[in-house]
Amino acid sequence: MAVYKKTYRPYEGALTGPLARLWVIPRYAFEDLHRSRFLNTFFIASYIYPLICALIIYVQHNASALGLLGVRGADRLIAINVVFFMSLLGWQSMLALFLASFIGPGLVSPDLANNALSLYLARPFSRVEYVLGKMSVLLILMSLMTWVPGMLLFLLQGYLEGWSWMPDHARFAAGIFFGAWVWILILALLALALSAWVKWKPAAGGLMFGVFFVAAGFGAVVNGVERTSWGHLFNISYLVGSVWLRLFEGAEHSTNGAVFFRVPEGEELPLWCCWLALAALCGVCLYMLARKIRGAEVVR
Amino acid sequence: MRLELKKTFLSKRGWWIYFLALGPVAITVLHWLVEARLGRGAGNRHSIGEDSIIFAGMFLFYYLRAGIFFGAMGIFSNLFRAEMLEKTLHYYFLTPLRRELLVAGKYLAGLIVAVVLFGSSVVLAFLTIGRHFGASWTDYLLHGPGLHQLGAYFLVTVLACVGYGAVFLLSGLLFKNPMIPAAVVWVWENLNPFLPSLLKKISVIFYLKSLCPVEVPIPPPFNVMVVDADPTPFWVATPGLLAISLILLVYAAATARTTEISYSD
Numbered sequence: 221m222a223v224y225k226k227t228y229r230p231y232e233g234a235l236t237g238p239l240a241r242l243w244v245i246p247r248y249a250f251e252d253l254h255r256s257r258f259l260n261t262f263f264i265a266s267y268i269y270p271l272i273c274a275l276i277i278y279v280q281h282n283a284s285a286l287g288l289l290g291v292r293g294a295d296r297l298i299a300i301n302v303v304f305f306m307s308l309l310g311w312q313s314m315l316a317l318f319l320a321s322f323i324g325p326g327l328v329s330p331d332l333a334n335n336a337l338s339l340y341l342a343r344p345f346s347r348v349e350y351v352l353g354k355m356s357v358l359l360i361l362m363s364l365m366t367w368v369p370g371m372l373l374f375l376l377q378g379y380l381e382g383w384s385w386m387p388d389h390a391r392f393a394a395g396i397f398f399g400a401w402v403w404i405l406i407l408a409l410l411a412l413a414l415s416a417w418v419k420w421k422p423a424a425g426g427l428m429f430g431v432f433f434v435a436a437g438f439g440a441v442v443n444g445v446e447r448t449s450w451g452h453l454f455n456i457s458y459l460v461g462s463v464w465l466r467l468f469e470g471a472e473h474s475t476n477g478a479v480f481f482r483v484p485e486g487e488e489l490p491l492w493c494c495w496l497a498l499a500a501l502c503g504v505c506l507y508m509l510a511r512k513i514r515g516a517e518v519v520r
Numbered sequence: 521m522r523l524e525l526k527k528t529f530l531s532k533r534g535w536w537i538y539f540l541a542l543g544p545v546a547i548t549v550l551h552w553l554v555e556a557r558l559g560r561g562a563g564n565r566h567s568i569g570e571d572s573i574i575f576a577g578m579f580l581f582y583y584l585r586a587g588i589f590f591g592a593m594g595i596f597s598n599l600f601r602a603e604m605l606e607k608t609l610h611y612y613f614l615t616p617l618r619r620e621l622l623v624a625g626k627y628l629a630g631l632i633v634a635v636v637l638f639g640s641s642v643v644l645a646f647l648t649i650g651r652h653f654g655a656s657w658t659d660y661l662l663h664g665p666g667l668h669q670l671g672a673y674f675l676v677t678v679l680a681c682v683g684y685g686a687v688f689l690l691s692g693l694l695f696k697n698p699m700i701p702a703a704v705v706w707v708w709e710n711l712n713p714f715l716p717s718l719l720k721k722i723s724v725i726f727y728l729k730s731l732c733p734v735e736v737p738i739p740p741p742f743n744v745m746v747v748d749a750d751p752t753p754f755w756v757a758t759p760g761l762l763a764i765s766l767i768l769l770v771y772a773a774a775t776a777r778t779t780e781i782s783y784s785d
Contacts, residue, residue: 419605420601420605421697422697422698422699422700423699426590426593426699426702426703427536429703430590433586434540434586434587434590437581437582437586437587438543438544438586440581440582441543441544441547441581441582444574444577444578445547445548445551445574445578445649446550446551446554447565
């Protein structure tokens with residue numbers, strides 16, 4: 221064939237299904253992550269707390285185990301109540317933050333730094349699919365760390381306590397599931413947005429912590445100087461804690477939130493403000509992603 | 521120095537450092553305006569002493585533990601690391617300039633930027649936090665302990681920039697990922713109040729806290745976990761911090777002397 225006839229011809233073969241295409245990014249990402257010894261160790265270590273919780277539930281429902289340990293009244297020592305499940309979620313969510321700041325920065329920034337985005341988008345793969353594919357890596361891993369063990373513990377408690385316990389405490393299950401998803405979505409969006417804007421991976425990871433801790437410090441300064449509690453709007457863990465409190469306990473609450481996600485007594489903000497602030501944060505992250513995830517960059 | 525100052529001051533990477541420095545000033549200016557407006561009718565809702573304690577808390581918990589720490593991390597760890605990322609470090613290494621001078625020049629440029637940003641932020645925040653008291657605030661500044669406090673806060677800010685600057689310049693040179701040592705230092709510095717008195721002394725924040733003019737009460741339930749240690753006198757804390765920073769800088773200069781750059785790694 222003459223060279224001049226070798227022009228562009230689109231691919232005419234069969235395409236894989238959209239779901240299979242979406243799975244390509246997480247598949248390769250998981251392969252990469254699997255090679256990291258630190259990550260594997262961290263991920264396995266993150267199950268220590270749920271295992272301890274499972275042990276507590278088991279021991280509480282096993283009279284012979286209690287007798288063996290020589291413990292009387294252990295069921296009153298650690299009650300399986302809202303604090304128990306919120307503490308589990310709070311602790312696992314903090315570990316999820318570490319995981320997100322370790323994995324998140326490496327998801328998008330290498331593609332942008334090496335101008336590889338056009339290679340993805342030249343294929344039958346949209347920007348949304350690209351973002352969803354990258355995000356699914358974080359969503360799956362963080363789900364396995366937060367609501368999955370939480371729900372398993374809920375089921376274990378229901379099984380040992382008697383099935384009637386579950387409908388009576390369905391709010392706990394809803395709180396674990398939806399509360400974890402609120403946190404997971406915020407973390408995933410923030411990690412991807414920072415990864416897209418900060419090309420240096422360590423800096424993006426550091427900035428992720430900075431957003432949480434410096435913003436919380438800034439909120440505390442606002443509260444201190446202005447003698448108000450509106451500064452908590454800068455504190456992401458406070459906002460998420462408020463949402464969790466409502467999910468777990470409804471309008472009347474007996475606790476002040478989970479570990480790391482506390483809502484100080486007397487400093488409560490209207491719930492809609494917390495939702496609005498979280499939505500604004502997600503909106504900013506989506507805008508940042510939309511600005512950066514483009515097939516071609518216009519350089520002025 | 522001129523080149524470095526231009527780069528560090530107008531760095532696109534460092535926009536967030538301006539936010540860190542100017543945030544508290546915006547809050548204290550807002551406080552001044554709001555209180556001045558409210559104060560006209562009903563009188564001040566609090567005293568100068570309360571504002572002084574609030575500023576001390578803001579200085580300790582925001583400036584020292586977050587603002588200056590993360591700001592210094594951003595400025596100083598980027599001095600060499602940014603050149604490596606942009607693949608421009610070899611230009612410096614090829615110039616007829618001693619490596620020690622290069623380290624000193626970069627450090628001084630970073631220090632000037634950090635002191636200008638955070639020093640002016642501290643001074644402005646202090647001057648505006650009580651501005652709504654009017655003449656009594658001026659009297660507090662000129663004839664009371666105000667000016668002494670302002671001087672002490674400025675000195676602590678400069679020392680914090682010097683100390684953290686040296687730590688992060690060295691970590692930027694030694695580590696491919698300076699965030700890991702930064703995270704370790706940050707956790708250590710924040711655990712300081714709860715450490716035994718001997719371990720307390722192996723940190724920058726302990727000496728800086730000793731120089732702060734107003735003590736901040738720690739709220740419950742954390743107050744029960746705090747371990748008290750005698751504050752270090754001025755004549756030990758200041759030269760001690762400067763000496764440690766100098767040692768770190770000398771080590772950084774020695775490291776830079778043998779540094780080779782390969783961008784492919």
